[in-house]
Amino acid sequence: MSRRSDHSREEIREMALAAAETIASEQGYTGLSARKVASAIGYTVGTLYLVFDNLDDLILQVNGRTLDHLHAQMVKEQNQHQDARERLLQLGHTYIRFADEDPHRWEMIFEHHLPEDHETPKWFLEKVARMFLLVETGLEPLAKQHSPQEITQAARALWGGVHGICILAVTRKLDVVGVDSVQDLSQSLMDNYLRGFTGH
Amino acid sequence: MSRRSDHSREEIREMALAAAETIASEQGYTGLSARKVASAIGYTVGTLYLVFDNLDDLILQVNGRTLDHLHAQMVKEQNQHQDARERLLQLGHTYIRFADEDPHRWEMIFEHHLPEDHETPKWFLEKVARMFLLVETGLEPLAKQHSPQEITQAARALWGGVHGICILAVTRKLDVVGVDSVQDLSQSLMDNYLRGFTGH
DNA sequence: AAAATAATTGAACATCGTTCATAATGCAAG
DNA sequence: CTTGCATTATGAACGATGTTCAATTATTTT
The missing domain is CATH 1.10.357.10 (Tetracycline Repressor, domain 2)
Known part of the structure; x- marks a missing residue:
């Protein structure tokens, strides 16, 4: 199910940062992973790489x-x-x-x-x-x-x-x-x- | 080629620590890996786990x-x-x-x-x-x-x-x-x- | 020489960051 | 309304990671 314009780039970026913040806060630096952030915002890994280097x-x-x-x-x-x-x-x-x-x-x-x-x-x-x-x-x-x-x-x-x-x-x-x-x-x-x- | 008594446990331990020290010193904390240490001392990963937890x-x-x-x-x-x-x-x-x-x-x-x-x-x-x-x-x-x-x-x-x-x-x-x-x-x-x- | 014991292996598993061909979707043109 | 294009998202694939453990090899004992 590949969606489009459900969220803008900027929105995804914001969601990812917020999710990463939560994960890092709860599980620490080593508990943070690309896949965790992606699934936390309802997207897949690949999407993260459209928004971050x-x-x-x-x-x-x-x-x-x-x-x-x-x-x-x-x-x-x-x-x-x-x-x-x-x-x-x-x-x-x-x-x-x-x-x-x-x-x-x-x-x-x-x-x-x-x-x-x-x-x-x-x-x-x-x-x-x-x-x-x-x-x-x-x-x-x-x-x-x-x-x-x-x-x-x-x-x-x-x-x-x-x-x-x-x-x-x-x-x-x-x-x-x-x-x-x-x-x-x-x-x-x-x-x-x-x-x-x-x-x- | 599985050897035996080429080195004692204690010797392997010593070699591994020395190798790890060198790798960490040169490549930093993130550059250190089990496989690198193992191959640096001429053994395989498994051996390290006989000597370290x-x-x-x-x-x-x-x-x-x-x-x-x-x-x-x-x-x-x-x-x-x-x-x-x-x-x-x-x-x-x-x-x-x-x-x-x-x-x-x-x-x-x-x-x-x-x-x-x-x-x-x-x-x-x-x-x-x-x-x-x-x-x-x-x-x-x-x-x-x-x-x-x-x-x-x-x-x-x-x-x-x-x-x-x-x-x-x-x-x-x-x-x-x-x-x-x-x-x-x-x-x-x-x-x-x-x-x-x-x-x- | 055969059997028992000990030492070492390396394939296997789950997870990681990263890439990219492929698929799915929305939109505009005909 | 359909067709085609451009955009957006996917997820399989790759190489690397820590860790385990059945299988293999070497030594020692019988």
Whole structure:
């Protein structure tokens, strides 16, 4: 039964991305397959390849959406605070909470790798950079006495630091249990780093 | 040609681990397959399953060896210093240098996941804990005024932090190029954190 | 020399990503 | 209303994956 115009390309694309998101969220990166996505939206494998270059492309799109979602949430929750310091700390909080609430979806951003000869498309790198810029902007008002380069460096260190705690915790390599412990760890990292960086 | 006693179980095991290490190092986690390992040591797939439970088991063994190697290297290079602070900083240095020199082998430790119903064996978790203990022990002399819990917390934050910078750099999500920049970032993280933690 | 035991094989199975000739459908022209 | 064309979707096919296990071969024992 080959249908036509039941759904537009754009609709199929949207359905596939949503289905992939669900599957990845429930079964993790390794549980995601082209056939599963296809059957979840009532189409066959071949159709997916009319809409995406390949599975890597599809996953990259899903990850892009996840980054968008995360970014929006971070902006939103950051804006619930006035104090510059609390705004910055909130970024870490939101990041960790998302990773805890949807670990598979969050992990897929970092577990997925393109084949070595292909380089990550610019639109994706920009989404990553946009996220990092949030930290840099949040740090700025706290570091008026530092040069832009120093602030960039500090933002990288901070984001990397929070991310590292997060990933080691999610993959159970830090011997901590519960989100709260991870939040405490991240808080400790940011607290002490900021105290050192700004000199109180 | 089915041979017998050409190699003992233990020898085959050793050969397979060495071969897997090489393949993983050269082609990365996704380039590693049972058939490749088998043919690299002149046996067939079936033989591997007489020696390992499955591929996950094999990979776990390889990762265990990598952790051993990394741990030994960190201990060795740490002991080139007397000053407690430099000893601690050296740990981060060595960690990052190893990740840079053999990224595939290092990444595999963190990319590999057991199926969700299986939990990581204790012997592996102990190797991870042993690595973390190195940081904790290195931190101790610098934090005499802190409680053991605080030191443990700080060690987790520090290791997580360095690891995060490292993984984001290796997967090109930090927009930095060259090992030296990563070393600088890590150094900045530790410097400022320690300044905050110890109060100069 | 024959029988028992142990070691190794490799074909078989289900699943994977990917391709593409084929079939089915909707639409426009006659 | 039929015919033909262009579009859309299919699913069988290919090579690769992890894993199993009856069958085969080599060694040891009787």
